Amino acid sequence: MPHLFPQSDVSTEYFTDNNASxxxxxxxxxxxxxEKGGVLKKIQAWKVDACIRGLEVWMTDxxxxxxxxxSGLSSAFSFENGERITRLNIDATNPxxxxxxxxxxAIRLQTNRNKAWEVLSANLQDDGGYSPEIGSGVCCGIFGASGADVDRLGFAMLQENKRSLLMNVHHHNLTKDCVATTKEIVAHQVLNDSAGVQHTLELSGTKFTTINTECGCSTSSIKV
Structure with missing residues (x-):
């Protein structure tokens, strides 16, 4: 049977499991x-026959x-953008x-890109394997206990998102100003000089017309 140790500071409100194996x-x-937006980017482990001696993780933040x-033989795995865990096993050793x-x-994982990675010691208990719930497939960190070796380990797998709630969404008004210009005759006068030549005096100006068109929407919450 799996040997599990719940870790009280890992919230099951956000993560699928708080058990370290x-x-x-x-x-x-x-x-x-x-909380900083970091997810698992790379994992590396060191093993000897008796157990996994060391584990290092790098996050996107x-x-x-x-x-x-x-100490021991080393193996590493790097995640591509958008790559998620689809299967995970964390195994305990024999006493x-x-x-x-x-x-x-042991640690075994598979991803949605058809890739797999595993680190196995030679001292595995036949029924000591544990497969936590994967949820969204996004890992936000690790927890457990360690000293010179890694005593137990859990992965903080983010729960699957079943609902999104957008709060205080506001779409800024879209404003378009249309400016039209039309020529307008202000004054028109015909004058005759002493030689009988006709002259036309015309005063004109430009009149501006501005048309404002607005559209927009605002809502306090949208459920999807």
């Missing part, structure tokens, strides 16, 4: 960056976190022979 030792950690130790404690033993 593995063993009971180590110092607790939580590294979640959703520029932050990163290392837990455990960079240690001397102290009966467990560690993180």
């Amino acid at each position: 593995g063993g009971e030792g180590g110092d607790s950690f939580t590294f979640i960056t959703h 520029g932050s990163s976190r290392l837990v455990g130790t960079r 240690h022979a001397s102290n009966k404690t467990r560690r993180l033993g």
Whole structure:
């Protein structure tokens, strides 16, 4: 059976699960960056036969976190823009022979781009695998416990968005000014000089007409 340890500071209001899979030792950690808009960009792990010794993640907001130790064989995976996790497994190891404690033993993931990545130790418990709910497929960080090794691990998978609510939406008025000019005769007078030659005196000006056309909409909320 999976060996799970709920982490109280991981909110199930936002994330699908707050369970870390593995063993009971180590110092607790939580590294979640959703409030800064960060999602998982790259993951790298180091393993030995007994367990996964180290794990490092990089987020799109520029932050990163290392837990455990960079020791052993290493493997890394980078996510492309729009790539999401479609399957995830986090496995515990068998109990240690001397102290009966467990560690993180394996990570397996698949994505919507038909790519897969896994890091496996040689000490996996047959029924120690755990598959958390994937939700939206977007990972906002990791949590669990670690010391020299990674004792247990969970992924902060963002819940699937079932409803969007737009608040205080305002569409600025669209204004178009149409300016028309027409020539207007102000005064017209015909004069004859002493030689009998006719002269025309005309005073004219330009009259401007401005037409304003406005359209717009404003609403306090829209549900989609």
